[in-house]
Amino acid sequence: MLLLLLASISIPLHASAETELQWVSGSGQTVGLGDGLADLKLPEGYSLLNAEDTKTFETENGNLPSDSEIGAVVPMEGDWMVYLEYDDAGHISDDDKTSIDADKLLQSYKDGTEAANEKLDEANHLFVDGWETAPHYDEGLHSLTWSLIAHDVNQDKVVNYNVRVLTREGYVSVILVSDPAHLAESRKQMESEVLSGLSIKEGKRYEDYNSSTDKKSNLGLAALVVGGAGLAVAKKAGLLAIILIALKKFGIVIAAAAVGVWRWLRGKPKAKPPAEQPAQPVQDQSVPVAKNDDVNAS
Numbered sequence: 001m002l003l004l005l006l007a008s009i010s011i012p013l014h015a016s017a018e019t020e021l022q023w024v025s026g027s028g029q030t031v032g033l034g035d036g037l038a039d040l041k042l043p044e045g046y047s048l049l050n051a052e053d054t055k056t057f058e059t060e061n062g063n064l065p066s067d068s069e070i071g072a073v074v075p076m077e078g079d080w081m082v083y084l085e086y087d088d089a090g091h092i093s094d095d096d097k098t099s100i101d102a103d104k105l106l107q108s109y110k111d112g113t114e115a116a117n118e119k120l121d122e123a124n125h126l127f128v129d130g131w132e133t134a135p136h137y138d139e140g141l142h143s144l145t146w147s148l149i150a151h152d153v154n155q156d157k158v159v160n161y162n163v164r165v166l167t168r169e170g171y172v173s174v175i176l177v178s179d180p181a182h183l184a185e186s187r188k189q190m191e192s193e194v195l196s197g198l199s200i201k202e203g204k205r206y207e208d209y210n211s212s213t214d215k216k217s218n219l220g221l222a223a224l225v226v227g228g229a230g231l232a233v234a235k236k237a238g239l240l241a242i243i244l245i246a247l248k249k250f251g252i253v254i255a256a257a258a259v260g261v262w263r264w265l266r267g268k269p270k271a272k273p274p275a276e277q278p279a280q281p282v283q284d285q286s287v288p289v290a291k292n293d294d295v296n297a298s
Contacts, residue, residue: 132149
């Protein structure tokens with residue numbers, strides 16, 4: 001069985017059983033995300049939750065919201081959804097865009113998970129196999145994409161999909177949750193119909209950075225790939241351990257915890273959602289990041 005390497009998706013999913021979530025029905029309109037951060041063109045056949053309803057959705061399903069949520073999008077037909085988050089970690093340099101060492105990053109993942117396995121019950125051990133998609137940076141979009149393959153003690157496959165869109169003083173995370181059997185198809189659909197409609201507002205774009213006034217991060221692209229913690233930190237504490245402690249959506253989903261996601265995705269309402277509601281932006285939240293002299297090394 002193929003599983004997704006994502007975080008904090010837990011059991012069981014029963015969103016909106018207690019709270020009536022305000023799904024925004026797509027008709028090709030543009031909705032705002034964050035506090036004047038970005039716009040999203042919401043196609044027909046898709047529904048969106050604003051930041052607060054996304055947090056409610058997570059809370060009602062036993063997850064811990066990261067307080068970085070700015071929305072979530074679900075197709076009316078399809079077994080996947082995508083979370084959108086924003087971290088104002090500071091302006092991230094892309095100076096290492098041509099020198100990302102995928103082999104070194106992969107070894108960092110392997111070393112980290114091996115170290116973490118020594119501190120975990122054997123049933124929770126994870127083993128990194130390799131890249132499904134090696135880290136690559138789109139200089140035009142200022143986006144970083146990668147996908148990793150791993151397996152657990154039962155030889156069940158675990159796959160992740162990550163996109164980070166750099167902004168003036170942080171980055172937007174695009175986190176895909178998919179029916180594992182249709183990951184490739186879901187990814188293609190999400191990229192062409194959702195991610196393509198995401199645009200950072202003027203004044204918030206990566207190229208709008210002002211070095212004399214704006215906050216600057218000590219992270220580089222390589223550090224984003226290892227979760228924003230830095231290569232040395234990941235090697236010391238174990239990436240898996242960091243993720244499990246953080247309980248954020250960049251972590252590991254074990255088989256038992258993923259079942260509810262697919263159940264909800266398969267059983268979600270196919271009918272037209274409630275009358276269109278405006279997406280309410282929420283003040284961007286800062287997520288502390290570890291400082292590390294080696295984060296830009298690759």
